Amino acid sequence: MAEATRTAEPGLLTEADADKLRGLTRMKALATGLLVFVAVVYALATWAEHAGAGAWAGYVAAAAEAGMVGALADWFAVTALFRRPLGLPIPHTAIIPTKKDQLGRSLGDFVGENFLAEDVVRQKLRSIGLGDRLGAWLSRPESAERVTAELATALRGGLTVLRDADVQAVLAEAITRRAEAQEISPALGRLLEKTVADDGHRRFVDLMCAQAAEWLGKHRDAVLTAVEGGAPGWTPRFVDRRVGDRVHRELLRFVTEMRDAPDHPARAALDRFLTDFAAKLQGDEETRARVEKLKTDFIGRPEVQELIASAWGALRSMIVTAAEDERSALRRRATEAVLTLGARLSSDERLRDKLDGWVADATVHVVSGYRAEITSVITDTVASWDARTTSRKIELHIGRDLQFIRLNGTVIGSLAGLVIHAVTTAAGG
Structure with missing residues (x-):
């Protein structure tokens, strides 16, 4: 005693x-x-x-x-x-x-058979009404803000733990592998074909003609110099300048007419060229092979790989900043999504039943599959x-x-x- x-x-x-x-x-x-x-x-x-x-x-x-x-x-x-x-x-x-060890095993078996049985677990979860309670709780603004804050904290923590170098390497490898595995020529061909059919390229052609006319109007001397540089050495200088001046005027007239005339023959020729090129991108093996090689060479360039890798840093910084700012669009949208989910759970009986069923199935799966491991906590603790x-x-x-x-x-x-x-x-x- x-x-x-x-x-x-x-x-x-x-x-x-x-x-x-x-x-x-x-x-x-x-x-x-x-x-x-x-x-x-x-x-x-x-x-x-x-x-x-x-x-x-x-x-x-x-x-x-x-x-x-x-x-x-x-x-x-x-x-x-x-x-x-x-x-x-x-x-x-x-x-x-x-009888210590025997008592521990008996206690573990008792808990497993009477508290972790499938029927007991399902009945207990059904009596709780998890979907209804969760819907009522999430429908409150303070609860939604709390959930959003916890998610933001978890998101920041997860992004902080991740090593940028590892993520960048994985991201670059995934994008590169996907780009190499996916042939882009047919997709580009279909896109170009639809663009030409819908006259979607017209604005781009208008812009190029306008820029060319503007450049030619401001850089007459550059055209004259280029012509003189390509002329034979035995031609008189004044002849070279007259030829250069004529070339400049003709080029300026051509691009001006092409800019101002929607039905210019050059525009029609360009449309035919783009249509033919779109067809080759989809059906010509040689053209498709060239495009694929160009794609591979482009993706393999160090500058492109560095750009892909640096995209993660920008994305990470944007997400962390938005998660930390309580007034950010990301936080507001997350809060609205939580409130919407709570309202749906409160009003939609089928959704509540689905949630309760998912939770019950998941819990029963864990309990049934790991009952021995769960009860071993009791027996092993007593045995220790x-x-x-x-x-x-x-x-x-x-x-x-x-x-x-x-x-x-x-x-x-x-x-x-x-x-x-x-x-x-x-x-x-």
């Missing part, structure tokens, strides 16, 4: 066990005190009976004697659960220390305790209630002894 009055051993019993230990100690002291009390009463009543105090002394002595027997018997029964009474090797005592610690922990949790058995045994024993003495006296009288 003195063992339970010691303080909890460091590393064996937790700080939370301190209150239980004090309560157990008080109850043991009370039960033991009652045993001492009836023993003293028995001694005094027996002395009084022998001294001729009267018949009442016999009744008191009999009650006290039976109370002592009941108290000692129940003390033995309670103590035998946790240790050997008086250290004696009595069979079927110290039950918990000797030494026998003395296990006995101490269990005694701290239920020992206080068990002391009432000792108290009840003393009181009931006294009453039983009193009744037996009374009946015996009456029968003998």
Whole structure:
């Protein structure tokens, strides 16, 4: 009994066990005190009976004697659960220390069969009404903002953990592999064909003609220099300048007319060229092979690879900035999406049933597939305790209630002894 009055051993019993230990100690002291009390009463009543105090002394002595027997018997029964009474090797005592591992396995099996059964899990989840509760909670603006804030924190944390170099390498490799695996010529051909058919290229042609006319108007000397540089050395200089001037005027006239005349023959020729080129992109093997080689060479250039890799840095910075700013469009849209989801869950019974079903199926899958691993937490934990610690922990949790058995045994024993003495006296009288 003195063992339970010691303080909890460091590393064996937790700080939370301190209150239980004090309560157990008080109850043991009370039960033991009652045993001492009836023993003293028995001694005094027996002395009084022998001294001729009267018949009442016999009744008191009999009650006290039976109370002592009941108290000692129940003390033995309670103590035998946790240790050997008086250290004696009595069979079927110290039950918990000797049966520790078996008790752990039985407890694990009990939890697995009665708390982790599929029907029990489904019934419990169905009674919770998760979809309804979640919808009501998400429908509140403060809840939606909290969810958005938590998602933003998780997003920032995830992006912070990721190494930019690793992500950039993976991103560049994925884009490169996808681009190399996908032939672009047919798609480009179809796009160009549709663009020409819808006159979508006209604005681009207008822009090029306007820019060419503007450039020729401002750079006459550049044209003259180019013509003079390509002329034979034996031609007179004034002839070269006249030829250059004529070339400049003709070029300027050509692009001006092409700019101002939507039905210019050059525009029609350009349309035919683009239409033919679109057809070749889709059906001509040689053209398609050239385009694919050009694509591969373009993607393989270091500048392009660096551009692909740098895109991650810009995207990451944009996402982190938006996640940190409570007034950003990303945060606002996320909050609106959460509120919308909450409203749908609150109003759409089918959606709630689907959510409840998904949660139930997922939980049952985990419980059914990992029941042994879950219950092994109990059995392995109990098995890892030494026998003395296990006995101490269990005694701290239920020992206080068990002391009432000792108290009840003393009181009931006294009453039983009193009744037996009374009946015996009456029968003998």
